[in-house]
Amino acid sequence: VPGVDNLVLDAKTLAHIFDGKISSWNDKEIKALNPDAKLPSTKIQAFHRSDESGTTDNFTKYLKAVAPADWKYEGGKAWQAKGGQSAQGSSGLAQQVKQTAGAISYFELSYAADGINTVDIKTKAAEPVKATTENASKAIAAAKVAGKGKDLALELDYNPSADGAYPITLVTYEIACEKGNKADTLPATKSFLNYIASEDGQGQLADAGYAPIPDAIIAKVRETITALS
Structure with a gap:
């Protein structure tokens, strides 16, 4: 996200982002999780895998388990939600995130390099958790x-x-x-x-x-x- 070094999201907000219900980075749901951040009005570009993958299966299992009221899809290796953009493979997603303003996606941590920031996830723990x-x-x-x-x-x-x-x-x-x-x-x-x-x-x-x-x-x-x- 342009101008934001540390971004916090939770399962509900991620579900809304990847289901097209949140369309800009200064949405009130994101602001509530990042009260001190200067969030831009940049349009969110959510990318998912175009091919079947274990990362899609795991990511959607997370959304379904933690935010079932907000993620109505059954999940699996194939992406089911409508909307958003797609790319093949984790390398394809990483490339799109790197070159697209306002982009967000999911892939292995090993691909989150060369200027790609990761999201801190709010859980039941006291503090949001970094992807390490x-x-x-x-x-x-x-x-x-x-x-x-x-x-x-x-x-x-x-x-x-x-x-x-x-x-x-x-x-x-x-x-x-x-x-x-x-x-x-x-x-x-x-x-x-x-x-x-x-x-x-x-x-x-x-x-x-x-x-x-x-x-x-x-x-x-x-x-x-x-x-x-």
Whole structure:
């Protein structure tokens, strides 16, 4: 947003923006969340993915979970709301945001570089939460393990009360068979997974714009890898 360094939004306002119900950056809803900001009358240019994507699925799950009265769409990998503009891939969205005045979109943090500012999200926590890899890790730490046994699938809280937990966080999984793996390929599989779960592997994620797995969960991941047979 031109002239605004730190912008705060919440699920309700984001739902209204991406559903075309808020059209300018000085709208009263945005002003209420940013009372000290000099918001311009610039027209909002909301961009969504033209292709199916996990980021669309996750973003709309967040809107549906936290602002169900304001986001009436079911969600999924394909964008369902009418209006707005579209681009293919996260790189396409990032490029449009970078070159279009008043633009807003959603994509991986790794694409939010070279002059693209991120939005602070108002949650149930005391302060709005910045989009950082550290805060994404806090959101993962606050998640519940929804899977059973060795299944470590997580159930994220899209409206967390934990300080610093960024709510629009997407978890990527590696899927492996717990038992019955081929003897000739199992060592390579475990070697790959062990590296990803190692301190060295996790240590490289933040530099690439991805969130390391919190200690309590990564310990369970390592135990699961060791038990593969």
